Amino acid sequence: MRSRRFWQDAPLLRPPPEATPTASVEERYQEQQAEQRLESLVDPISPLPAATPTTxxxxxxxxxxxxVVGREWPSDQTTxxxxxxPVSATRGDLEVDFAYLPDEERAKLGAVTPIYVDYQFALLEGERVYPTASAVQLILSDGSIADIPIIVGGMGPSQTDELCPREPAASDFPQEVGDVYQGCKTFLIxxxxxxxxxxxxxxxxxKTDGVRWPVPVE
Incomplete structure (x- = not known):
């Protein structure tokens, strides 16, 4: 028989503490997406219009x-x-801004001046908006559409983001009506x-008859 002393010296048995709940992978992913959305939002250049009528x-x-334009998501026809x-247009300097290129590659761009056009886009109706950069154009004095720089190997973020920050991949995270984002596009004049x-x-x-604005004052 065990002595009474044994029971007095034995450690008290307590139930294990409740485990601290941890976020699931999906919950952490949703939190990350929400943070990305907030980091990408900007203040609108002017009060947002109603979703209708379209321009x-x-x-x-x-x-x-x-x-105000209607759009369709190409992959699943979401509308x-x-x-x-447009927000601003900033004139650059080819020799300075593209100094990272070898001389022979920069020469292929021709006798041109880069202009960086910042623009905003906002979700007025629907659940998401896909990138707008492909439809932002710059019209020149001869009626033509300005070229964008085409460079072998592309233009890396380290060379271009400071001059012309890229449009956020807004389609990659949840959005809300009223969200406003900003991007930039480089043109060669x-x-x-x-x-x-x-x-x-x-x-x-x-496609054949666009909506136009005056070039924003630098």
Whole structure:
């Protein structure tokens, strides 16, 4: 028989402490997406418009005025209404801004001046908006659309983001109506020509007759 002393000396048995709940992989992923969305949002250049009516093709808008356009997600035909507005246009220097390129590669760009056009886009209706950069254009004084730089090997983020921050991949995270994002696009202006307007074109009803704004003052 065990003595009473044994029971007095034995450690008290307590139930194990409750485990601290940990977030699941899915919960952590959702938190990360929510953080990415908040980090990408910007203040709108002007109050957002209503989702309707859409801006007719061929319209000319004033500085800071939003175009309202309907869009369709190509892969599954999800529809959305998006606001678009140019924000600024900054003239660069080819020799300085593209100094990281070998001389022979930079020479292939020709006698041009880079212009960096910042623009905003907003989700006015729907559940998500896919990138808008492909439809942002710069119209030159001869009526042509300005080229974008095409460089062998591409332009790495370390060389370009400071001059022309890329559009966030807004389609990669959840969005809410009223979200506003900003991106930038680089154009090359040949010597002897001027930039006369920014255009939303190149898709849907705006392919042949875009919406135009005056080039924002630098």
């Amino acid at each position: 007719p093709a061929g319209s000319t808008l004033g500085a800071g005025e939003w175009a 959305m209404t998006v606001g678009v507005a 040949p010597d002897g020509l001027d930039a006369v307007s920014v255009q939303w074109g190149g898709e849907a009803a705006y």
